[in-house]
Amino acid sequence: xxxxxxxxxxxxxxxxxxxxxxxxxxxxxxxxxxxxxxxxxxxxxxxxxxxxxxxxxxxxxxxxxxxxxxxxxxxxxxxxxxxxxxxxxxxxxxxxxxxxxxxxxxxxxxxxxxxxxxxxxxxxxxxxxxxxxxxxxxxxxxxxxxxxxx
Amino acid sequence: xxxxxxxxxxxxxxxxxxxxxxxxxxxxxxxxxxxxxxxxxxxxxxxxxxxxxxxxxxxxxxxxxxxxxxxxxxxxxxxxxxxxxxxxxxxxxxxxxxxxxxxxxxxxxxxxxxxxxxxxxxxxxxxxxxxxxxxxxxxxxxxxxxxxxxxxxxxxxxxxxxxxxxxxxxxxxxxxxxx
Numbered sequence: 001x002x003x004x005x006x007x008x009x010x011x012x013x014x015x016x017x018x019x020x021x022x023x024x025x026x027x028x029x030x031x032x033x034x035x036x037x038x039x040x041x042x043x044x045x046x047x048x049x050x051x052x053x054x055x056x057x058x059x060x061x062x063x064x065x066x067x068x069x070x071x072x073x074x075x076x077x078x079x080x081x082x083x084x085x086x087x088x089x090x091x092x093x094x095x096x097x098x099x100x101x102x103x104x105x106x107x108x109x110x111x112x113x114x115x116x117x118x119x120x121x122x123x124x125x126x127x128x129x130x131x132x133x134x135x136x137x138x139x140x141x142x143x144x145x146x147x148x149x150x
Numbered sequence: 151x152x153x154x155x156x157x158x159x160x161x162x163x164x165x166x167x168x169x170x171x172x173x174x175x176x177x178x179x180x181x182x183x184x185x186x187x188x189x190x191x192x193x194x195x196x197x198x199x200x201x202x203x204x205x206x207x208x209x210x211x212x213x214x215x216x217x218x219x220x221x222x223x224x225x226x227x228x229x230x231x232x233x234x235x236x237x238x239x240x241x242x243x244x245x246x247x248x249x250x251x252x253x254x255x256x257x258x259x260x261x262x263x264x265x266x267x268x269x270x271x272x273x274x275x276x277x278x279x280x281x282x283x284x285x286x287x288x289x290x291x292x293x294x295x296x297x298x299x300x301x302x303x304x305x306x307x308x309x310x311x312x313x314x315x316x317x318x319x320x321x322x323x324x325x326x327x328x329x
Binding site: 086089090093094096097100101103104107108110111114116117120123124127130131134 | 183184186290294297301306309310313314316317318320321323324327328
């Protein structure tokens with residue numbers, strides 16, 4: 001179980017870093033067709049050097065940024081893994097609570113005039129909602145922590 | 151004297167009839183309100199001992215035997231063996247391990263209609279609201295199993311109380327995780 005969580009957390013962290021690298025490489029101002037001088041081959045010709053004003057320092061800068069991102073990923077990995085495990089537990093609890101709540105409220109439906117049953121059903125619904133909110137909060141906080149600037 | 155004797159005989163007949171009514175007990179159970187009280191305690195961890203590790207290993211093997219069992223009877227027999235293992239001193243974790251064994255045995259017995267009452271007899275005393283339960287998923291699972299068995303036995307009050315208590319255990323676990 002723990003191994004599965006750690007593996008999942010590690011995969012999550014790697015996926016996040018891949019996404020960040022993808023953004024850096026694919027959407028940054030130094031990449032893409034926007035910086036290629038119109039009318040040229042855009043890197044497809046015989047000259048292997050980058051074209052355009054910002055592409056001149058592209059490879060070096062990208063290497064530097066890659067190193068930074070890899071270092072950042074390494075520093076974030078343990079935190080992301082532990083928070084991922086915590087979120088997994090919170091979300092698993094939410095699923096269980098809401099499953100039992102359904103059983104309890106089905107039972108309460110058979111006792112519509114009994115305040116005790118109705119009260120327990122209401123309490124269970126509230127717990128289910130709070131547990132789901134808690135799961136969502138954890139996942140969102142985990143995502144924000146992973147993409148926040150150092 | 152004669153009148154009093156006839157009245158006494160009629161009263162006696164009425165009492166016997168009431169006692170023999172098979173639905174009288176169920177009606178009482180259905181009318182009683184659900185008891186959702188819960189008292190929880192933290193699961194302590196004891197210093198590892200050779201006896202403690204041997205017990206934990208034996209319980210793990212019992213679960214393995216139960217997994218491999220070809221039929222319900224063999225599985226139930228394995229789990230009963232687990233519950234009969236002597237618990238070593240200074241092993242607080244044994245409470246959770248025994249609760250898991252009892253829950254699994256109750257689930258196994260409850261798969262047969264004739265086993266539901268026996269399963270309830272096993273699990274209900276371990277989970278009475280007056281007793282404190284370990285703050286662990288095992289308590290929640292045991293309470294859900296008790297609720298399911300009570301549903302099968304048409305004991306709505308016990309089922310509702312058990313489900314509500316299971317939710318309270320899981321809610322306490324959630325709050326502990328959030329801290």
